[in-house]
Amino acid sequence: MTNTYIESFPAEAKVVRAAFYSSFLALAIGGLFGIIQTLHRTGYYRFMDSADYYTVLTAHGVLLAITFTIFFLVGVFTWATTTSLDRPVEDIRFTWAWYGLMVVGTVLTAIPIFAGFTDSEMSASVLFTFYAPLQGHPLFYFGLVLFVVGTWLAGVDWFRSWWAWKQEHPDKRIPLPTFMVLTTTLMWYIATLGVAAAILLFLLPWSLGLVESVNPLLTRTLFWFFGHPVVYFWLMPAYMMWYVMLPKISGGKLFSDPLARVVFVLFLILSVPTGIHHQYLDPGIAEGFKFIAMTNTMFLLLPSLLTAFTVVASMEHGARQRGGTGYLGWLKALPWRDPVFAGMALAGLMFAAAGFSGMINAGMNINYLVHNTFWVVGHFHLTVGTAVALTFMAVTYWFLPQVTGKALWNRSVALGQVVLWFVGMTFMSNAMHRGGLLGIPRRTAEPQYDGFEFEAAVGSVGELDAQIALGGALLTLSLVLFFANVVGTALNSRSDDLPANEYADTLSGPSDAPLVLDNLKLWTAIAIVLVIFAYSFPLLSIIERGGLFGPELTELPVHIGLGLEYLWATTISTVTTASETVVALGAEVNW
Amino acid sequence: MNIHTYEKLWLVAAMVLIVGFIATITYGSVGLGITMVGDQQDTVEPTELDDERFSDPRVAQVGENEYEAYVTAQMFSFQPDPIEVPEDSEVTFYVTSRDVIHSFSLVGTNVNTMVIPGEVAEMTVEFDEPDEYGVVCNEYCGPNHHNMEGMVYVVPEDEFDLTELDAEAPGEVETGDDIDVTATVENRLLDPIETTVTLEIGNETVSEDVTIDGGETDETTFTVDSAQLGEGDHEWTVTVDDHTDSWTVTVADELEDDDADDDADEESNENTDAGDDADDGENGTEDETDTDETESDASGGDGE
């Protein structure tokens, strides 16, 4: 008899496992597309038409940024509420229902995306941001709606657990993991209103032909209303792991429960009224609104800086418990051999670097230099691509035994995997950042132009390409090792010798945290007020300027033969010269 | 609430950092005058850009060293392309889209804006040195997004003009008749220019000095005796500074009526585009500018 999660909550463990496997499937396909893009962009290996690159890119973005992350986090959040409240979900059928809805939503979204590879008229190569007037097939939008509704119901599930628990424990503080789940869920509810409005009021009716036109700036602004907080939706579960798992695995306790609550409250309040910082360079939005978004964004640094302190302090506490000494000598006493620890520590380290490039992005007028360049791609491969993804992969090595009851297939392979990810991402994101500073754009199949060349300040563009390809190859290898472990573990037989389902204690416990921190209604109200403050005037101004349904637009349904209609602008010869340039670039590489 | 001393220090340091960041950004805006693309411009109808600016995308002079560039972005090109401006100038770009969301981004500089249909992005840029900059669209705009590019040439003062040349002549004349070659030269600068209109035809070169006031158009007509040229095809070229326009005139003993009329019509129509190789048939107005002549060293990449 062990005390694993599957022993305590066998029914819930099945749902969590299903959510994890769904997320891993998305990771596998998305990762495969990642290496395809890497080789295509850099020109090392192009086996498809460049127009198909954007279909690959759409799938890569949607599958990794939405499917992989969110499926994983609903698993983690279900684990967190059931474990920390020590009670099963209220109704397991309801839990399966929202999981099922998310699956259906994903499949419906994936169908038109993947149809983009075929000759069929259905397509949705509109990228993860689906900016109008580019138009995807209605199924694409409909699937996204179902997926988001699924996550809403998942939130209801966690709230139901908490309400039921509160009836039985009226005087107890909300356990920290549940507190984190609830604040994150509230933030998600507010954030998704934006994308729900964009899709249900405008994009879906438009793609169905019910309305003639949309206001591109309005739907874009509504997208970013959701698009920025969604990154915190990915990040919060990673933070939760750093707060409740990392201290335990380091061998100690969480430094401060109250500060952890403060951090999550700050994210609830500040995540949404910042989205306009993705639109610093949008015409039609006044500078003042951009300034407000910039200020809010800068204050969002605070919870992340607090997290850095708490996490490092907790690790040091753990190391000293294990016999570590000295100013920095304690670092040696940390359990580096443990892939769960090493992965999370390396992810945290890379997140620090991501924070720095994020500060550049957030700088309103500095943003001119990097906006929509490759720099931004480098940035979010450090945040969602490492801080989140690597943390998720690392904790998978702890979660898999918990939800399968089977021992991890191979710990050494797991350690190699997280280290490879770190090294691969170092190469790739460094080159992406530097490429962005040269002006190399993001989201392009062939960043090689006829009229000019990018000039590298250090090294050459060819070297940057080589570095990106090397990084991409290492990341792909890392993914292969990860899946080997997932499959290997699933094929193992049940083990009786597994760690118990526990999370970290705290040095400074919840009794130190003022009661007001647990007042979710108050924080939600403040969050809503801030959102109204930050968004009502910009939205009203956009609607006043461009109209609710915008100006007349050229019909541009991507799903009916856009490619042929607009090929007038280019000729085969430009494509040929571009690929010749690529060959030339490739030849210059002296790696 | 129990907060560790170190943690308090860290909190204070974090707040100082944040306030410091906001202060530097504010300084950039207020002190250095780096303004954001905003809502200064009224909205437009993307499908019918018929206002004075975008119906004829071009560079226009609006003051001493001050220029305005009206640019449209569409799948998968910019108009005008290339854009030519003089050194030491202050150029205000007005950029809008005819179809989807694009961007207008000068590679390696902080000249960068989203281009959203219905909205007009306004950006004022100072160009000091002669240079050349690539322009990319850095927002995905469709299957040929990667082929959407343009150029901005910053040329030396003395090589810069906003002269439009359009020369016309009959396609065919009868031996003995006069050939009238009419050169229409428009000076779109604010200041007058002094220049020379030159016609080369056969072995002959005739020229005339002209002074054209700012914003004015001058017509110069050269009359050539076809008998002197003799029977056959004769190429003629009109040159004003580095703008050229050329075509061929056929001198025949007897005009064949049917063909002659048709040909003449066609030729005089086409003839306006004759000297123009760089252009792919877009109706840009900088067409006549021979950009190859004005290229300076290709050291682009410095921040602006």
Add this chain to the structure above:
Amino acid sequence: MRISKGALLIVIAFIAPLIVELRTVLAWVNVELTVLESVVLGIGLIGVILVWALWPQSQSNGTESAETK
């Protein structure tokens, strides 16, 4: 071993960002490393670390006991 095998692996991995960023930093002071020089430097550094980690005593597992708790 001066440090555990796990820690050694992490330290070696950490050489990657160091070397990669070093090129950019050195360019600021007008020292331009080629890719080959960077690779050689990286391998050299890893060698030094390996020597440092393994040299003094290979018989005792002093610090490794901390890891197994």
